[in-house]
Amino acid sequence: MSTLEDDLSPLPIKAGAPLETHEIAGRDLLVEQLWSTLASQSVLLTAQRRMGKTSVIHLLRESATRHGFIAAGGNVEQCGTPAELVEFIVESLRSALPSHRKLVNAVNGFISRVGLEANVGVATFKLQPAAATAWKDTLVEVLDLVDHHRDEPVVLLLDELPFMLAKLRDNNSELVARDVLDTLRSIRQTKAGVRMVMSGSIGLHHVLRDLRKSGSAWAPVNDMAIIDVPPIGHEDAIRLARRLLRGVPLAATPDEPTVAEAIAYAADDVPYYVHHLTGGIRNRHRKAAVAVTTNDVEAALMAGVSDELDAWNLRYQ
Amino acid sequence: MSTHPLLRFTPSALPPADLEAILVKRDPVATATVELVRGFANGDGPPMRLFVGPRGMGKTHLISVIANRLSADATLTGRMQVAWLDEDPWRIRNYTTFLAEVRRSLTGTRVVPADLDEDALENWLLRQTASAPIVLVAENLDGIFERIGPHGQHRLRALIENTRRIGMVATSTFRFDELDNAKLPFYGMFEVTDLEPFTLDEATELVRRIAVRSSDQALVDFLQRPEARQRLQVVQHLTGGHPRIWLLLASSLSIDALDEVLPIFLNSLDQLTPFYQGRLAELSDDQQVIVMSLVDAEGAVSVKDIAALVQLEERVAAGQVGQLVRKGYLRLADEPSVPSTGDARRSYYELREPLMRLNLKVKEARGAPLEVVVGFLRTWFGARLLDRPDALGRHDEAFTACGMAIALARRTASAYERGGRLLMLMSDQDRSLRDPDRTAEARPDLGGIDAVAVHLLARDVDAAAASLRRSVSAWGTDGTELGSETAWLVRDLAFDLINGRLVASLVSVFVEAGVVEQLGNAIISTLPTLLPGLSAERLMDWQRLWNDAGSGHSELAVPLLLLNAGIEWWRDRDRGHLLALPQELRSVLEPELDKALARAPKDPERPKQPRPRKQRRPH
Numbered sequence: 001m002s003t004l005e006d007d008l009s010p011l012p013i014k015a016g017a018p019l020e021t022h023e024i025a026g027r028d029l030l031v032e033q034l035w036s037t038l039a040s041q042s043v044l045l046t047a048q049r050r051m052g053k054t055s056v057i058h059l060l061r062e063s064a065t066r067h068g069f070i071a072a073g074g075n076v077e078q079c080g081t082p083a084e085l086v087e088f089i090v091e092s093l094r095s096a097l098p099s100h101r102k103l104v105n106a107v108n109g110f111i112s113r114v115g116l117e118a119n120v121g122v123a124t125f126k127l128q129p130a131a132a133t134a135w136k137d138t139l140v141e142v143l144d145l146v147d148h149h150r151d152e153p154v155v156l157l158l159d160e161l162p163f164m165l166a167k168l169r170d171n172n173s174e175l176v177a178r179d180v181l182d183t184l185r186s187i188r189q190t191k192a193g194v195r196m197v198m199s200g201s202i203g204l205h206h207v208l209r210d211l212r213k214s215g216s217a218w219a220p221v222n223d224m225a226i227i228d229v230p231p232i233g234h235e236d237a238i239r240l241a242r243r244l245l246r247g248v249p250l251a252a253t254p255d256e257p258t259v260a261e262a263i264a265y266a267a268d269d270v271p272y273y274v275h276h277l278t279g280g281i282r283n284r285h286r287k288a289a290v291a292v293t294t295n296d297v298e299a300a301l302m303a304g305v306s307d308e309l310d311a312w313n314l315r316y317q
Numbered sequence: 318m319s320t321h322p323l324l325r326f327t328p329s330a331l332p333p334a335d336l337e338a339i340l341v342k343r344d345p346v347a348t349a350t351v352e353l354v355r356g357f358a359n360g361d362g363p364p365m366r367l368f369v370g371p372r373g374m375g376k377t378h379l380i381s382v383i384a385n386r387l388s389a390d391a392t393l394t395g396r397m398q399v400a401w402l403d404e405d406p407w408r409i410r411n412y413t414t415f416l417a418e419v420r421r422s423l424t425g426t427r428v429v430p431a432d433l434d435e436d437a438l439e440n441w442l443l444r445q446t447a448s449a450p451i452v453l454v455a456e457n458l459d460g461i462f463e464r465i466g467p468h469g470q471h472r473l474r475a476l477i478e479n480t481r482r483i484g485m486v487a488t489s490t491f492r493f494d495e496l497d498n499a500k501l502p503f504y505g506m507f508e509v510t511d512l513e514p515f516t517l518d519e520a521t522e523l524v525r526r527i528a529v530r531s532s533d534q535a536l537v538d539f540l541q542r543p544e545a546r547q548r549l550q551v552v553q554h555l556t557g558g559h560p561r562i563w564l565l566l567a568s569s570l571s572i573d574a575l576d577e578v579l580p581i582f583l584n585s586l587d588q589l590t591p592f593y594q595g596r597l598a599e600l601s602d603d604q605q606v607i608v609m610s611l612v613d614a615e616g617a618v619s620v621k622d623i624a625a626l627v628q629l630e631e632r633v634a635a636g637q638v639g640q641l642v643r644k645g646y647l648r649l650a651d652e653p654s655v656p657s658t659g660d661a662r663r664s665y666y667e668l669r670e671p672l673m674r675l676n677l678k679v680k681e682a683r684g685a686p687l688e689v690v691v692g693f694l695r696t697w698f699g700a701r702l703l704d705r706p707d708a709l710g711r712h713d714e715a716f717t718a719c720g721m722a723i724a725l726a727r728r729t730a731s732a733y734e735r736g737g738r739l740l741m742l743m744s745d746q747d748r749s750l751r752d753p754d755r756t757a758e759a760r761p762d763l764g765g766i767d768a769v770a771v772h773l774l775a776r777d778v779d780a781a782a783a784s785l786r787r788s789v790s791a792w793g794t795d796g797t798e799l800g801s802e803t804a805w806l807v808r809d810l811a812f813d814l815i816n817g818r819l820v821a822s823l824v825s826v827f828v829e830a831g832v833v834e835q836l837g838n839a840i841i842s843t844l845p846t847l848l849p850g851l852s853a854e855r856l857m858d859w860q861r862l863w864n865d866a867g868s869g870h871s872e873l874a875v876p877l878l879l880l881n882a883g884i885e886w887w888r889d890r891d892r893g894h895l896l897a898l899p900q901e902l903r904s905v906l907e908p909e910l911d912k913a914l915a916r917a918p919k920d921p922e923r924p925k926q927p928r929p930r931k932q933r934r935p936h
Contacts, residue, residue, distance in 0.1 A: 012352070012353055013508070014353070014361075014364065015505075016505045016507060017362055017363060017364060017365035017484075017507070018477060018481055020360060020361055020481065022361075023361060049499050049504060050504075074475075075474065075475040075478040075479050076475070077471040077475050078471055092479075126436070159478070160471075160474075160475070163471060163502065167471070201504065202499070202500055248349070272505070282349075283510075310497060311492075311509050313496075313497060313505045
């Protein structure tokens with residue numbers, strides 16, 4: 001874990017927007033824990049919305065190579081059929097392959113064989129009708145291919161999986177959605193070199209409950225380790241607040257550590273709210289050239305909590 | 318001087334220099350957004366900014382400034398692409414046509430091959446991002462999201478998150494469901510900035526900049542004078558700081574119109590009416606009926622009462638009211654700033670902009686309500702700025718602090734300046750009540766409001782009016798001294814000489830002298846003294862006398878409304894009396910009630926300290 005004296009370079013306030021790795025604060029320990037778990041087991045990542053699951057997935061993707069994994073997948077909510085999911089995984093896998101000539105050639109050969117075309121870019125690869133129909137075999141085949149050429153395991157990042165399952169259920173049938181989950185489980189159980197990280201904005205359990213037949217004991221993810229994304233550490237939250245304060249043209253924050261501590265405390269160390277609170281302070285000080293104090297934190301908190309339009313998304317939905 | 322006409326409804330068509338010249342209040346947020354995009358070009362994650370505000374709040378102006386600054390930024394050349402979509406999403410029917418619009422704005426080609434489906438267009442867009450990240454600049458994002466539907470929203474979010482090469486800077490007229498519903502993909506993903514209305518200073522700055530743009534140096538000079546600020550305060554009070562309304566009004570502003578205030582609004586009715594009608598037309602039938610019911614009600618109304626007014630189920634009415642709040646038409650009325658009783662669970666709603674109500678009302682009532690309200694506010698704010706530190710204020714504070722002792726002492730003690738002057742005039746010779754005619758004869762040296770008072774007591778309305786007219790011309794035109802003197806007279810009447818004949822005569826005198834609006838002003842400005850100073854019975858008398866004498870005088874309609882609400886609130890503290898007032902009048906009354914509370918005895922069991930009846934003076 002970084003210490004407070006470490007990097008305090010300014011950061012832009014971006015509550016809710018996708019962050020680059022250098023903008024993501026306080027997730028080092030969690031990511032290490034995830035890699036440690038992934039060494040032996042796939043992971044179901046859970047948390048309330050806006051807690052930072054997608055940022056954690058992004059960090060996993062960026063650090064996969066260092067931990068001896070090949071990361072594929074990403075946000076899958078755009079996939080409306082099982083074939084589209086396979087196409088997305090294959091395409092992202094091709095983008096993520098290490099510079100191993102034989103493997104790249106093998107995957108490109110596979111794509112040429114099963115695909116309609118092989119355009120450069122993400123999500124452009126389309127399966128031939130036969131391969132699309134046999135989407136399970138196609139998925140297994142490409143994973144076998146990677147396994148055959150490389151020792152590194154593959155980690156499939158399946159962010160927003162519940163959205164995709166809901167879409168499959170609505171566009172196709174409950175059976176298709178169940179089939180996808182069963183297939184993914186089968187792959188996890190039969191392929192030692194494949195791990196998965198699933199997460200989603202809406203709880204997977206909601207979708208599973210809908211898909212599960214009455215009285216059925218169907219449990220397609222009970223082999224996965226459930227890891228919650230908690231708030232970041234308090235020191236990390238303070239450091240994040242300091243960096244955000246430095247990233248906005250405030251008049252002055254003479255006691256930056258104290259103000260940052262107050263922000264972290266008020267935000268319960270949740271980065272999303274640290275961003276919002278600092279943004280609230282920035283808004284209060286856009287014109288007034290006076291020093292920022294802990295009173296501003298209190299005022300920004302009250303403004304956010306009492307906002308008629310709930311700009312911080314505090315209401316439970 | 319810019320020769321380009323000031324486009325108030327399509328600012329995006331204005332030259333960038335003109336847009337910058339009249340950019341008020343929004344510069345910090347524009348600068349911060351441009352900085353975010355610069356960071357994006359330098360490797361930060363994509364910006365997701367959304368500016369929310371009702372129509373006319375300056376969204377297009379702001380986003381045009383941002384887009385222009387990005388396009389003109391040499392450091393971003395080749396490192397950032399700006400896809401600035403049309404303001405209205407008429408060409409967008411679904412996700413495919415949305416992507417086609419993005420492509421069209423990036424390439425400038427109007428025709429998109431019909432065989433390009435969403436996969437192909439996404440693919441094209443992804444290839445575009447390989448050269449430089451893209452910022453989508455879009456207005457009416459709520460409409461775009463509605464048109465691309467959940468399918469398009471999921472795909473767009475996946476595209477943004479999987480590539481991290483596409484950001485968004487957008488606007489919307491309200492916080493739409495996709496922003497706040499945790500089951501939808503864009504929940505919490507935007508940093509949302511509610512665009513606030515202008516303060517008086519900001520509005521004044523806009524007026525000044527427009528005057529400079531028009532090379533109207535005389536107006537620029539006039540704007541620096543205190544009376545200009547007083548008049549602008551009236552405009553601000555009624556516009557609620559709405560930027561487009563200010564722009565409309567400021568564009569045709571002259572010194573004379575500003576001095577009178579009312580012509581500013583009347584001259585703009587033709588421009589404002591289609592604007593407000595257009596806003597109404599955007600609503601569903603039920604929502605239109607609700608808005609019009611609040612126009613009729615004038616004050617804030619609870620959902621239950623709204624439901625009854627428009628004959629909807631309460632649940633349905635609540636849903637529609639919620640949508641109107643989100644769309645910026647209604648707002649939850651502020652609770653009275655003075656402590657009040659009533660069912661705290663009941664929420665009251667009102668139109669967000671007073672001028673919308675007055676504009677729609679004026680179409681029905683041929684100008685009367687607007688004229689009456691503007692007339693009252695012009696007088697009220699005209700006297701406000703200068704009367705704070707004067708003797709009346711000091712006397713009133715001393716009066717409250719020392720209670721009856723001072724009330725008695727003021728008859729003879731000049732230390733309290735001119736308080737109780739009317740009584741002193743009469744008691745000097747101890748003959749006024751017996752023979753006020755002789756007082757006038759005996760004191761030929763009297764001038765100003767003293768002469769008015771003595772003639773009044775002598776029941777000589779014509780002489781009192783003549784004295785008042787002479788005094789008004791001697792006091793100058795800003796009304797400050799007249800306001801203070803009238804307030805003294807009214808307050809002394811209330812404490813010492815209250816009776817129906819005097820009040821009726823007083824109204825006649827001020828009507829005769831053509832300054833009856835000052836009397837209305839005094840009725841309200843004396844409330845902080847009278848409410849804690851008079852007994853409940855005398856307050857009721859006071860209320861009745863003024864309503865009897867004042868009805869029929871349109872200039873007193875607003876003051877009487879406020880007087881009634883103030884006295885009734887003082888009697889039972891029910892917030893309903895205040896919430897029933899139009900917001901622009903409520904905000905005038907509440908500070909006066911607050912001062913009355915501050916001057917009242919601090920005994921919670923006795924919130925209203927009745928003033929002991931005065932001893933009859935020996936004859």
